[in-house]
Amino acid sequence: NWGRYFGLVPMDxxxxxxxxxxxxxxxxxxxxxxxxxxxxxxIFTFVNTIARAVQERHPGKYVSTLAYAAYQGHPxxxxxxxxxxxxxxxxxxxxxxxxxxxxxxxxxQWAPEAGKRPMHCWLYWTFPxxxxxxxxxxxxxxFFAHTAAQQFRWLRExxxxxxxxxxxxxxxxxxVACRMMNDVSLDVDR
Numbered sequence: 288n289w290g291r292y293f294g295l296v297p298m299d300x301x302x303x304x305x306x307x308x309x310x311x312x313x314x315x316x317x318x319x320x321x322x323x324x325x326x327x328x329x330i331f332t333f334v335n336t337i338a339r340a341v342q343e344r345h346p347g348k349y350v351s352t353l354a355y356a357a358y359q360g361h362p363x364x365x366x367x368x369x370x371x372x373x374x375x376x377x378x379x380x381x382x383x384x385x386x387x388x389x390x391x392x393x394x395x396q397w398a399p400e401a402g403k404r405p406m407h408c409w410l411y412w413t414f415p416x417x418x419x420x421x422x423x424x425x426x427x428x429x430f431f432a433h434t435a436a437q438q439f440r441w442l443r444e445x446x447x448x449x450x451x452x453x454x455x456x457x458x459x460x461x462x463v464a465c466r467m468m469n470d471v472s473l474d475v476d477r
Contacts, residue, residue, distance in 0.1 A: 321389040324360025331362040338367035371405035401446025413454025436475035439467035
């Protein structure tokens with residue numbers, strides 16, 4: 288499968304092109320209920336252009352991109368069929384109700400695409416360990432095995448076909464995640 292995908296993601300910032308054509312694609316009003324689609328039209332217009340060229344020259348290959356930060360929301364137009372989307376979710380922080388609401392909103396907005404294209408998730412499981420490691424201190428591990436199991440069932444029901452982990456901070460949860468990716472019906476207590 289690796290040879291079927293080409294990753295296409297902009298830099299991790301909001302330094303968009305300043306020309307009038309590009310600026311016209313930005314929609315600062317497209318932030319609702321924590322969902323940010325300010326740059327979705329801008330980014331996905333570019334991704335669509337590349338996807339059309341890839342489809343023409345390499346049928347059956349996918350351009351894989353993120354739904355992330357200022358372009359986490361769906362654009363106002365259809366995507367080319369050879370685009371795979373990875374939604375970036377902060378499921379490690381589901382102790383915060385607003386994070387749960389935001390992550391669920393992202394998946395619900397993108398869920399209709401699940402039957403049209405490969406849909407994946409980029410999960411930020413690196414925190415708080417990454418901050419502690421960078422700051423050279425120890426962080427108390429956050430235990431969320433039950434929540435992780437619940438999340439994997441929900442992601443499977445939502446049509447998600449793959450997961451990328453942006454770091455593992457907790458070994459118990461890493462074990463649960465690996466087991467749940469094979470069988471979401473497992474009893475996490477066992």
